Amino acid sequence: MNSNQKELIKATIPILRASGxxxxxxFYARMFREHPELRNMFxxxxxxxxxxxxxxxxxxxxxxxxIEDPSVLIGVLKGIGTKHRSLNIQPEQYKIVGTQLIASIAEVVGEAATPEILEAWTVAFYQLAKIMIDLEKGLYEENAAKPGSWNGWRKFVIKKIxxxxxxxxxxxxxxxxxKEIANFHAGQFISVQVFVPELGLLQPRQYSxxxxxxxxYYRISVKKESGIAPNPSGLVSQTLHSKREGDVISISAPAGLFHLEKxxxxxxxxxxxxxxxxxxxxMLETNLNALQNKKTVWIHGCRNESVHAFKEQISALKEEAEWLATFTFYDSAPNDEAFSNEIIEGRVDLHKxxxxxxxxxxxxxxxxxxxxIKTQYEALINLNINQENIFYEEFGPQLINLN
Structure with missing residues (x-):
């Protein structure tokens, strides 16, 4: 990419800020119209x-x-690449995205999208695509080398719910x-792929x-979210909650950058x-099983006792483990008086x-x-915690950039 093309890319920044x-x-509407098969992947x-x-x-x-130094984005790109590996994204799909993105720029920006700007963005996109393809190639190779691992989708039986x-x-x-399954780092996720009848589509989701x-086995614990067609939010969790023991689903090998440091x-x-x-x-179970018994503080907040998962397990572990301290916050006070002395009423407040x-x-x-995440991150910074020691996982597309 030459210096003139970089200047042209930078000249489009105000447009991207205003109309991105x-x-x-x-772009997405155009791409799904031209390639409806991709609706099964998104x-x-x-x-x-x-x-x-x-x-x-x-x-x-x-x-x-x-654009002058895309390497500063490598941390974000690794996160995207890790998600792409878990979804089995392939190099040829970058060509589809590139074609549709450049066409969308031309059609949305209109006359301001000169042939020179479109050419600059074409070069810029395929420069980025090469970075991502090379990065993901390494991730696929690394994953394939792990004992018990696999690339793409593999069928698993739900034996217990x-x-x-x-x-x-x-x-x-x-x-x-x-056959053997791959080990993972505590905190990582798997992608799950199920057919959603209401949409008539296969749908992927990530679950820790x-x-x-x-x-x-692998264990995932899934919250049943609300959502009805034509709004697909929640339909995958509803589909999973309707599954029975013995049903089969497809999953990808464990992935993710949010995990305990080795x-x-x-x-x-x-x-x-x-x-x-x-x-x-x-993370808690891994710490327990490793016999390291590192000092651990468990802080959890939820609406009330009825939606509080694993409360008995955590409470029992606290009684046995001197290395574990727990703080539980409920939006509203619990009905169980025996349990209420372990509860702090209100939203999670780290200052407490x-x-x-x-x-x-x-x-x-x-x-x-x-x-x-934003609230707790800011609270930790206010408590003078070094941001290099703070890690967070945002469910869904990454919209937060705090570190």
């Missing part, structure tokens, strides 16, 4: 709620703003072929693994909201447990809804 989401909205819930369009608009803008709360069910997934590694001896502070506790459970969490060299992990 209009462009991505048009999360149509995030299409309907606009999160995917916003994420793409932010990514295109960030790329334009950093456990109701953890009024909203959350755990699914124990065993490989249909009976909610237990320490077990060589027999061999780290640092204390852990695990902060979750709602179903965001799932990767934290994996700051004496417990200000541990030397502690690592802080946050998972939950977008506003929950």
């Amino acid at each position: 989401e209009d462009l991505t909205n048009y 999360n149509m819930g995030n299409q309907a709620n606009g999160r995917q369009k916003s994420a793409l608009a932010n990514a295109v803008l960030a790329y334009a703003e950093n 456990v109701e953890e709360s009024t909203e959350i069910k755990s699914f124990y997934l065993y490989p249909e072929d009976g 693994l909610s237990s320490a590694f077990n060589p027999e 061999d780290s001896k640092s204390p852990l502070v695990l902060i979750s909201g709602g179903v965001g506790l799932t990767p934290m459970l994996s 447990c700051k004496e417990a969490i200000l541990l030397e060299e502690a690592k802080f992990y946050i998972c939950g809804p977008e506003m929950f």
Whole structure:
């Protein structure tokens, strides 16, 4: 890419800031019209709620703003590449996206999209595509080399379903072929692919693994979200909640950059909201099974007792483990008086447990809804926690950039 083309890309930044989401909205509509088969690969819930369009608009803008040195985006690109590996995205699909994106720029921007600008964006896109394809090639190769791992989709049998709360069910997934399964880092996720009758489509979703590694099965714990056609949000979780023991689903091998650091001896502070506790459970169990017994502080918030999953397990572990401290926040006070003395009423407030969490060299992990993550991150910064020791997982397309 020459210097003149870079200047042309930078000249489009004001347009992207003002109309980026209009462009991505048009792009997705055009692409799905031209390639309806891709609707089976994209999360149509995030299409309907606009999160995917916003994420793409932010990514295109960030790329334009950093066109002089795209390497500064490598952290974000690794996250996207990891998600792409879990969804089995292939190099030829970048060509489809590139063709549709350049055509969308031409049609949305109109006369301002001169042949020179379109040529610059074509070069820029395929420069980015090469970075992503090369990155993902390495991820596929690394994944394939792991014992028990696989690329693409593999069938698993739901052998056990456990109701953890009024909203959350755990699914124990065993490989249909009976062969070895891959180990994973505590905090990682798998992609699940199911057919959603209301949409007539296959749909992928990512769910955190909610237990320490077990060589027999994977466990995910899924909240049943609301959502009705034609708004697809929640339809995959509803489909999973309608499954029965013995049903078969397809999953990809474990992936994700949000996980415990290997061999780290640092204390852990695990902060979750709602179903965001799932990767934290994996971290807690892994710490327990590793016999390291690192000092761990478990902080969880949810609406009330009826939706509080795994509360008995965490409470029982607290009684046994001297290394574990727990703080539980309910939006409304519990009815069970015996349990209420363990509850703090209100939203999660880290200042109410700051004496417990200000541990030397502690690592802080946050998972939950977008506003929950932002609130807890800001609270940690206000408590003078180094941002390099704060890690967070945002469900769905990445819209938060705090570190």
